[in-house]
Amino acid sequence: MTLAIQTVGLSKSYGSHEALHDLDLTVRTGSVFGLIGPNGAGKTTTLRLLLDIIRPSAGSVTVLGVDPRAGGASLRRRIGYVPGELRLDGRIKGGALLRHLAELSGPVAPGTIETLAERLGLDLSRPVHALSKGNRQKVGLVQAFMHRPDLLVLDEPTSGLDPLVQREFLAMVREASANGQTVLLSSHILSEIQQAADDVLVLADGRVVAEGDVASLRIAGTRRLHATLTGTSPAEIRAALAAVEGTDDVDVTGTAELVRVAVTVRGDVDPVVRAIATGTIRDLTIEEPDLEESVLDLYARAKEAS
Amino acid sequence: MTATSATTRTEREQRTAFSTLPVLRRWMAEGRRSLLGWSAGVAGVEVLYLPLFPSMQSPELAELVASLPPELVRTLGYGDITSGAGYTQATIFGLIGFVLLTIAGVSWGAAFIGGAEESGRLELTLSHGVGRVQYALESAGALAARIAGLGVVVFVVVAALNGPCQLELDLGNLLAVTAAWVCLGLLSATAALAVGAVSGRRSWGVGAGAGIAVVGYVLQALANNSESLDWLRRLSPYDWAFGTAPLTNGADLPGLTLLVGASLVLVGAATGALARRDVLG
Numbered sequence: 044m045t046l047a048i049q050t051v052g053l054s055k056s057y058g059s060h061e062a063l064h065d066l067d068l069t070v071r072t073g074s075v076f077g078l079i080g081p082n083g084a085g086k087t088t089t090l091r092l093l094l095d096i097i098r099p100s101a102g103s104v105t106v107l108g109v110d111p112r113a114g115g116a117s118l119r120r121r122i123g124y125v126p127g128e129l130r131l132d133g134r135i136k137g138g139a140l141l142r143h144l145a146e147l148s149g150p151v152a153p154g155t156i157e158t159l160a161e162r163l164g165l166d167l168s169r170p171v172h173a174l175s176k177g178n179r180q181k182v183g184l185v186q187a188f189m190h191r192p193d194l195l196v197l198d199e200p201t202s203g204l205d206p207l208v209q210r211e212f213l214a215m216v217r218e219a220s221a222n223g224q225t226v227l228l229s230s231h232i233l234s235e236i237q238q239a240a241d242d243v244l245v246l247a248d249g250r251v252v253a254e255g256d257v258a259s260l261r262i263a264g265t266r267r268l269h270a271t272l273t274g275t276s277p278a279e280i281r282a283a284l285a286a287v288e289g290t291d292d293v294d295v296t297g298t299a300e301l302v303r304v305a306v307t308v309r310g311d312v313d314p315v316v317r318a319i320a321t322g323t324i325r326d327l328t329i330e331e332p333d334l335e336e337s338v339l340d341l342y343a344r345a346k347e348a349s
Numbered sequence: 350m351t352a353t354s355a356t357t358r359t360e361r362e363q364r365t366a367f368s369t370l371p372v373l374r375r376w377m378a379e380g381r382r383s384l385l386g387w388s389a390g391v392a393g394v395e396v397l398y399l400p401l402f403p404s405m406q407s408p409e410l411a412e413l414v415a416s417l418p419p420e421l422v423r424t425l426g427y428g429d430i431t432s433g434a435g436y437t438q439a440t441i442f443g444l445i446g447f448v449l450l451t452i453a454g455v456s457w458g459a460a461f462i463g464g465a466e467e468s469g470r471l472e473l474t475l476s477h478g479v480g481r482v483q484y485a486l487e488s489a490g491a492l493a494a495r496i497a498g499l500g501v502v503v504f505v506v507v508a509a510l511n512g513p514c515q516l517e518l519d520l521g522n523l524l525a526v527t528a529a530w531v532c533l534g535l536l537s538a539t540a541a542l543a544v545g546a547v548s549g550r551r552s553w554g555v556g557a558g559a560g561i562a563v564v565g566y567v568l569q570a571l572a573n574n575s576e577s578l579d580w581l582r583r584l585s586p587y588d589w590a591f592g593t594a595p596l597t598n599g600a601d602l603p604g605l606t607l608l609v610g611a612s613l614v615l616v617g618a619a620t621g622a623l624a625r626r627d628v629l630g
Contacts, residue, residue: 094476097627120478130469135379146371147477186473 045072046105047194047225048093053102055088062088064249065102070227070242075220077240077257078229085249086229087127090198093227094124107193120148123187127198127229131171131179138167144186151189159185162215163208176203188215195219197228201235213239265291265309267330268316272302275322280304283318290315301325372474372484376461376491384495387453388502391446395503398440399510406431406515423573426591433516434596437507442530443591446503450530451562454496454538459554461488462623463545471628485546485620492538500531518596525600526591532608533590537562539615546619549629561586586611 048070055063063085070076078086091097092104095111095118104111109118131140138156145151160167165181174182180203187195195216201209216226216239230236236243237257245253272280277295280302284293289309297303302322308315312329411431414422422428426443429435440446462485465471475481504527511518537558545554565587572582582588589604 091472096472096475097629116478116480116483119476122476124476126469126472126476128469129473131473132468132470133379134382139378143371143375144473144477147474147479149478183473186477 046070047072047074047107048076048227049105050089050092051103053089053092053104054100055085055092055097056100062249063092066246066251068244070225072225073220073223074241075216075226075228075239077236077243078227078246079231079236079243080229080246080252081231083248084246086246087198088249089246090124090127090196090227090229093196094119094122116147120190121193123148123190123192123195123197125180125183125187125197125200129179129183131174131182133172134170136168136170137165137174137178137182140171140182141167141186141189145189148190148192152191155189155191156185159188162211177205177208180204181208184212184215188219191222191224193224195224195226195228197226199230200228201230209235265307266312268304268306268308268312269326269328269330270304270319270324271326272304272319272322273300273325275299275302277302279321280319283321284315287314287318370487370490372479372487373491373494376488377494380457380491380495383453383457384498387449387499391449391499391502392506394445394449395441395506395510398445399437399507399514399516402433402436403515405436420574424570426573429594429597432597433511433514433518434522434594437516437518438526438591438594438596441503441507442526442596446530447533447562447566447587450496450499450534451537451559453499454492454534455541455555455558455562457495458492458538458541458558459545459551461492461542461545462619463541463549463554464551466545466549466628467551475628481624482620485542485623486616489539489542489616489619492542493535496531496534496538499534500527503527503530519599522596522599526596528600528605529590529595529608532605532612533565533586535612536586536608536615539612539619543615543619543622547622549626 046069048068050066050068053063053066053068054061066085066089068089078089080086088097092099093106093111095114098112106114107118107121111118135143137160141156145156156167159165160181163181163184165178165185169178171179171182180200184197184200187197187200201212204212213235216228219226226239228236228239240257243254243257244251276299277297280295281293284290284295284304284306289311291307291309292305294305295302304319306315308329316324316327414427414430417427426439427435430439462471465474471484475484504523507516507518507523507527508520510516511520511523540561541554541558543554544557545551548554565585568581568585569588569592571578572580572585572588582592585592586608589601589607592604593601595601595604
């Protein structure tokens with residue numbers, strides 16, 4: 044197994060603020076790796092460190108086998124990067140900007156820019172300052188993919204894109220992966236990570252709170268359970284749920300005739316269903332485990348532990 | 350790592366040939382409108398002022414200048430205003446042209462690194478196949494090229510008006526003063542570039558570049574008005590450029606060397622600063 048990215052004990056501080064603490068990250072060549080976490084978790088900091096836009100305070104980074112600082116321009120020609128806060132201004136036209144960037148990171152196969160632009164629905168003849176946020180993001184995607192880099196580093200790549208273009212983007216990621224390219228993407232849109240990524244690392248407050256394959260994170264996920272009950276009372280249900288471990292945000296309303304229950308369940312749902320079955324269950328829904336809630340939950344547990 | 354990274358030799362050669370000075374060329378392409386605007390401004394000032402010269406060669410004007418407070422005359426550099434060279438120096442190179450050149454050069458210099466960083470453009474550019482040293486040096490090159498472009502405009506317009514406006518300028522001396530003017534502008538512009546590169550802030554670059562121009566002007570004005578303060582002129586870039594009146598007396602090589610040397614030091618500082626630090630948005 045070769046590694047496209049490896050960091051060991053990677054840390055970054057700005058003054059007294061530690062944006063990233065002791066990150067060990069390994070990304071396999073050819074995989075799609077998802078980096079998730081709340082805002083300010085250190086995702087952008089991590090990705091900028093890989094591109095040598097900022098330099099680490101401690102620890103080491105290896106990207107495609109070399110240190111980003113030593114690798115310099117020739118390493119970055121092998122990387123495609125979408126910045127997290129992509130801002131484009133000036134009268135330069137989208138096509139001209141892309142041709143300029145292609146000069147820096149080329150060679151770009153003839154027609155690639157046009158093909159990608161067409162695929163994403165981007166008008167290359169408009170000046171970038173006149174583009175909508177979504178269209179600027181498309182420019183960002185084209186410049187990252189156009190030279191078919193070995194590694195794609197994408198920071199919140201779908202922000203501002205409409206759902207159809209998001210789907211096209213996911214197809215592009217799958218094609219890149221099939222093509223042997225490695226993809227590292229950060230997102231707070233969790234469905235995107237669920238659909239695209241093989242492996243996931245969860246960051247919060249600059250620290251790793253979980254990592255593994257997407258499937259295992261879903262199993263550990265939390266779910267929201269809703270039930271409507273008769274033949275019991277709110278007080279009785281509250282007492283029954285209080286005895287069950289791994290429940291949160293318990294919300295019991297209603298009267299003796301009709302009790303409504305909503306509860307967040309961490310882990311196994313069986314004891315919860317048994318607990319509320321003291322009454323007659325008229326209606327029961329259990330939502331699909333949500334990665335975002337899982338992340339917040341993991342985050343809370345990591346905080347408790349520290 | 351994979352087949353996608355395999356670049357053949359021809360491809361690499363093509364790339365090298367195709368991307369000679371890509372950063373510099375982009376700054377020049379994007380700066381066309383700006384350069385055109387400033388050129389029109391500088392040319393406009395020349396066309397406005399120089400044709401007035403024949404009508405000002407009168408005893409009345411000489412009397413008027415004589416009646417002004419000598420401090421004011423020395424500060425404005427109007428002592429020799431009745432000669433073509435003195436008039437051109439006092440109005441164009443030493444005053445309004447100097448102000449226009451400084452504003453243009455400083456705004457460009459501050460934009461190329463500090464401004465680009467603030468706008469997020471630098472992060473995107475530097476994530477591609479360009480090194481920081483290369484970026485800084487090519488930006489400095491574009492700065493010099495744009496300012497030299499203004500120099501060409503100034504020279505050509507003054508030379509064209511020389512005969513019709515009875516300025517009686519020596520073209521060699523005109524070239525000398527244009528070189529001094531360009532190098533003086535370059536110094537403020539590279540100061541803006543360097544401070545923009547150190548701070549990552551456009552406004553700090555503008556402050557530094559404009560500050561050097563203003564302080565340089567004030568120092569030589571003070572020196573002109575007091576013998577005991579005469580030593581101050583040695584610290585003034587304005588005096589390095591115009592102290593020996595190159596439009597009258599020809600090129601001042603030590604002065605030019607000082608200006609170019611200081612600009613090179615500032616470009617080095619800009620390059621070193623950008624290469625060493627984090628790029629932030």
